[in-house]
Amino acid sequence: MVPSQVVKLLMLIEVLMSGVRLGVDALSMNYYALSCPLVEPIVKNVVNQALSQDPTLAAGLLRMHFHDCFIQGCDGSVLIDSTKDNTAEKDSPANLSLRGYEIIDQAKQMIENQCPGVVSCADILALAARDAVFFSGGPVYDIPKGRKDGRRSKIEDTINLPAPTLNTTALVKMFGQHGFSVRELVALSGAHTLGAARCSSFKHRLSHFDSTHDVDPNLDSNFAKTMSRTCSQGDNASMPLDPTRNSFDNAYFNALRRGMGLLFSDQSLFADRQTRRIVNAFAMNQAMFFFNFQQAMVNMGLLDVKEDDEGEIRLDCHSVN
Ligand code: HEM
Structure with missing residues (x-):
């Protein structure tokens, strides 16, 4: 089977599965x-x-x-x-x-x-x-x-409510308790294609991050500097969650691949092997992201x-x- 047929088959299975849940x-x-x-x-x-x-x-x-x-x-x-x-x-x-x-x-x-x-x-x-x-x-x-x-x-x-300090393991557990699959967690996180976050939600990544790093090592270094500049204006200063904050698109997933996820929880979806696969798929195929997002939103x-x-x-x- 060629890859596009596999995607179509997966989509069909998801439609049938969500129908079962809806029923x-x-x-x-x-x-x-x-x-x-x-x-x-x-x-x-x-x-x-x-x-x-x-x-x-x-x-x-x-x-x-x-x-x-x-x-x-x-x-x-x-x-x-x-x-x-x-x-x-x-x-x-x-x-x-x-x-x-x-x-x-x-x-x-x-x-x-x-x-x-x-x-x-x-x-x-x-x-x-x-x-x-x-x-x-x-x-x-x-x-x-x-x-x-x-x-x-x-x-x-x-x-x-999930905190932005959670890693993928914790997010998978939390969303799993609400009945969501790992794929649904990643699709729903794609909502961060819209909007912004305040410094108070991401400043923990910029200093005293953990015992071996001052700054979160998964962050692109230039992006970390922009984040620090934002935070120099105070806890309520905000930054877009992806480069196109008013467009619902897959730019969020592409940003994660470049180490430019604003929240620790977002970037952790790329750091984790299981979810990285899905992030890459959504970054390469916006239609697939849209399809999975709408199913997950209905659920x-x-x-x-x-x-x-x-x-x-x-x-x-x-x-x-
Ligand atoms: C996966 C776990 C999630 C975490 C840890 C999380 C956390 C956050 C945080 C900390 C902010 C920024 C708040 C602020 O600084 O003012 C935010 C913003 C936002 N979140 Fe999430 N979120 C998650 C999942 C979701 C989901 C499932 C949706 C919707 C389906 C969503 C939609 C949004 C949107 C649209 C914004 C931007 C809000 C605005 O600009 O006014 N988030 N989220």
Whole structure:
């Protein structure tokens, strides 16, 4: 079999496998077909308008969906505000740089005007993340809908978000606990084709790195200098995660091959033999990356979803009903 046939065969197997996983859920592609048929165009319009003004917000929406799904499942828990009795997920240090809440609010308001009390905040966030990827030049894909909003949002739960200091072994373990394969971990990490990170997320690589190195030896030396210059402006100074921060492409994987992954966790995907193979494949074949990313995103969007009376349709995404 020639290599292109092998790729096609692998893709077919993945489609069949993801169908198996999807089948067990009560979510569906046409969940709102009768109750709110315009939900998808409304979200898409709001997202497109906002991103036309500020394309960097695409990264914010994508990351927000990830942080929602990894904690308590995709249930909009990341959108809930703290109250005097409860410090919510969004006030965790890991979530302080999340952006794009106003886009979700605007979409929710327009949807409530059309079909009150029908569409969950969790679904709106999942759709907005999907539309942000497409707006930025990434793949277009359909996602199942019908998630319910959760009633719990606690800062302590965010301990389960991955830290940028994790190596591949730890990432494989953490993502594995959510049911993701190694290939899915690498594909999802490709979300770092969009956006930026603050110095506080990568400065540990630049001095006193470990007992034998001052600077992370996997870093390109010129890139390390640029990182140090950024950090000289303070912990909140930021740098793009790849050279094309507003384009959804495979430049992130090519950057890893040059030792120019900004986060330790990113570069570690190239340092590890098992994941390097996949990084190289995605760097050489953008279509393969897109295909694996969209499959993994559909699966991420199904994490611990709440159905029926396990959750509610929040009237305001900022607070439980
Ligand atoms: C593999 C484990 C991951 C780790 C350790 C990680 C960690 C981080 C860190 C530390 C930042 C920078 C935050 C800051 O400095 O303000 C970041 C940014 C970002 N992450 Fe991840 N992340 C991971 C996986 C993911 C996944 C699976 C997605 C989405 C599917 C994602 C989407 C993003 C995006 C889009 C940004 C840029 C945000 C912006 O510019 O506003 N990340 N991530």
